[in-house]
Amino acid sequence: MMDALPQEIKVKIASFLPKTLASDIPSKNGENGEEAALIRPGIASLSHSWKAAIETVTFTSIDIESKELRQFSLVFKEIQRRKTLRELTYRIELRAYGDEECADFETDEDRITNNQTASRAISDLLRELAAWPSDLNIDELSIEIYSPMDMPYREEDKLDQDRNAVYVGTRKDLFTRRYRYSYIHLEDLDKLQVQIPFVHYLNLSSTHRVFDPASIIALTAKFPSLPRISWNYTEPGPFVLLRKQLRNNFVSSLETFKFAPETKRLSLGISPPFYYHHQRLPNLIGSLPNDPLCAALHNVISRSSLEKLSYNGPIDPSFFWPTKSEDSHLTWPRITDMTIEFDLASPSGKWYFKGAANDPYNKPASDEPLPASDQGYNPPGYGNPVDEPHAVALEASTTIEPEEGAEDEEYFFRKVPNEEVMVPLLEAFARRLATMPSVQSAQLTTNMPVDEGEWFVQYDAPGYSNDYESYTDEPNMDLSTARVFFHVKDWKPEKHLLDQFRKIGKELHGKYAIVSLLPFLY
Numbered sequence: 001m002m003d004a005l006p007q008e009i010k011v012k013i014a015s016f017l018p019k020t021l022a023s024d025i026p027s028k029n030g031e032n033g034e035e036a037a038l039i040r041p042g043i044a045s046l047s048h049s050w051k052a053a054i055e056t057v058t059f060t061s062i063d064i065e066s067k068e069l070r071q072f073s074l075v076f077k078e079i080q081r082r083k084t085l086r087e088l089t090y091r092i093e094l095r096a097y098g099d100e101e102c103a104d105f106e107t108d109e110d111r112i113t114n115n116q117t118a119s120r121a122i123s124d125l126l127r128e129l130a131a132w133p134s135d136l137n138i139d140e141l142s143i144e145i146y147s148p149m150d151m152p153y154r155e156e157d158k159l160d161q162d163r164n165a166v167y168v169g170t171r172k173d174l175f176t177r178r179y180r181y182s183y184i185h186l187e188d189l190d191k192l193q194v195q196i197p198f199v200h201y202l203n204l205s206s207t208h209r210v211f212d213p214a215s216i217i218a219l220t221a222k223f224p225s226l227p228r229i230s231w232n233y234t235e236p237g238p239f240v241l242l243r244k245q246l247r248n249n250f251v252s253s254l255e256t257f258k259f260a261p262e263t264k265r266l267s268l269g270i271s272p273p274f275y276y277h278h279q280r281l282p283n284l285i286g287s288l289p290n291d292p293l294c295a296a297l298h299n300v301i302s303r304s305s306l307e308k309l310s311y312n313g314p315i316d317p318s319f320f321w322p323t324k325s326e327d328s329h330l331t332w333p334r335i336t337d338m339t340i341e342f343d344l345a346s347p348s349g350k351w352y353f354k355g356a357a358n359d360p361y362n363k364p365a366s367d368e369p370l371p372a373s374d375q376g377y378n379p380p381g382y383g384n385p386v387d388e389p390h391a392v393a394l395e396a397s398t399t400i401e402p403e404e405g406a407e408d409e410e411y412f413f414r415k416v417p418n419e420e421v422m423v424p425l426l427e428a429f430a431r432r433l434a435t436m437p438s439v440q441s442a443q444l445t446t447n448m449p450v451d452e453g454e455w456f457v458q459y460d461a462p463g464y465s466n467d468y469e470s471y472t473d474e475p476n477m478d479l480s481t482a483r484v485f486f487h488v489k490d491w492k493p494e495k496h497l498l499d500q501f502r503k504i505g506k507e508l509h510g511k512y513a514i515v516s517l518l519p520f521l522y
């Protein structure tokens with residue numbers, strides 16, 4: 001009777017079956033659940049159709065360790081199982097470090113070993129998948145890299161004991177700080193001539209050990225049919241030398257990368273170090289007129305068929321317009337939706353906001369960047385014994401909280417746009433929008449200091465609305481006209497800047513855009 005059921009009903013039933021019998025069934029040795037019989041294989045043995053139903057449930061989503069890759073290859077030799085697979089998580093285990101090592105930052109030797117382990121494991125996976133037929137369909141491939149002693153993977157009881165020992169002073173342990181400034185670099189990936197066209201999303205954001213940005217690009221290039229791409233990395237805190245190295249390698253990778261025609265969505269996040277508002281910022285671009293990384297991002301977007309773009313990170317005008325020329329042959333013609341959230345610190349070391357002139361906490365001296373010659377240090381563990389004590393002290397300073405009782409405004413006083421750097425960014429944003437014929441919605445935004453809300457400029461194309469009209473003096477605004485909304489608190493942009501945003505509508509739709517200054521909504 002059950003064998004006569006439609007196949008989709010069998011799959012539904014199979015999805016409710018546990019892998020083993022209930023744990024309260026006594027086992028042969030009399031202890032509950034220790035040797036509970038497997039139930040799914042028993043059902044699969046009933047018939048070919050039940051076997052297919054069980055395998056559909058069992059092999060749709062698979063988690064494997066890299067050391068299990070050979071077994072995975074044998075299990076998935078059957079083409080039907082490969083066709084069933086939709087989600088694959090691949091975990092790479094690095095060397096387990098000992099208790100004494102927990103007190104030290106990772107060394108160059110540690111990083112070399114970890115890079116070799118990760119590179120070998122990922123190359124093995126790519127070779128395995130490249131041997132599969134190209135007409136398969138894996139919705140998501142996730143890659144996770146960890147060491148068993150890393151904080152989220154350390155055995156729970158041991159982690160509790162180690163935390164208590166640190167608290168009472170009988171143990172030294174850096175926990176996540178041990179490897180915070182280490183990046184996995186994939187070696188010789190460009191020499192591996194493989195392409196995997198049937199993976200549709202590459203998830204690298206769930207890995208505990210992070211890739212360097214150049215490796216993220218190199219790995220992405222092995223998957224030519226990704227409809228959406230997410231690139232994310234966290235910069236190495238206050239360590240300017242390593243920040244510059246990572247950025248330079250990122251630029252070099254972007255210069256040779258090209259999005260596949262199938263890629264329509266890009267989400268890119270670069271998490272810069274945190275700075276209090278009284279601190280001077282490092283100059284990451286020296287005497288250059290613009291940021292090479294922002295210009296490289298602009299160029300790679302121009303070579304794409306992207307329709308949706310999201311970016312969160314440091315920015316300068318070259319992200320939108322990398323030349324001072326009024327004309328640019330580089331366009332973003334297909335993008336319909338764009339959200340750009342920029343950091344308060346610009347790559348040149350200038351703050352995008354300043355303190356009010358009458359603010360007693362304002363420190364104008366911190367408006368100026370640190371000298372370009374001030375290179376700082378590499379992070380602890382990067383092999384320079386002379387600089388090591390300074391690097392350790394600098395790293396420790398990043399964990400210092402404001403003094404108890406200090407006012408928020410003492411550390412977060414930047415609330416007024418610094419027009420010297422803000423206006424060129426807004427001008428470049430407007431100039432780029434005026435060349436984007438498909439754009440429906442675009443926002444340039446940043447988060448203000450404590451309790452100050454969101455600061456943004458929003459563009460809506462004719463016929464498209466984010467409902468900001470309801471907050472203006474014209475709630476019945478003509479939606480057939482392009483609209484620009486400034487949510488900039490008490491700042492009053494000059495007429496020439498407002499006119500530039502009005503011209504977006506004229507350039508794209510033959511009619512000047514309506515520009516409105518919104519009341520502060522937070």
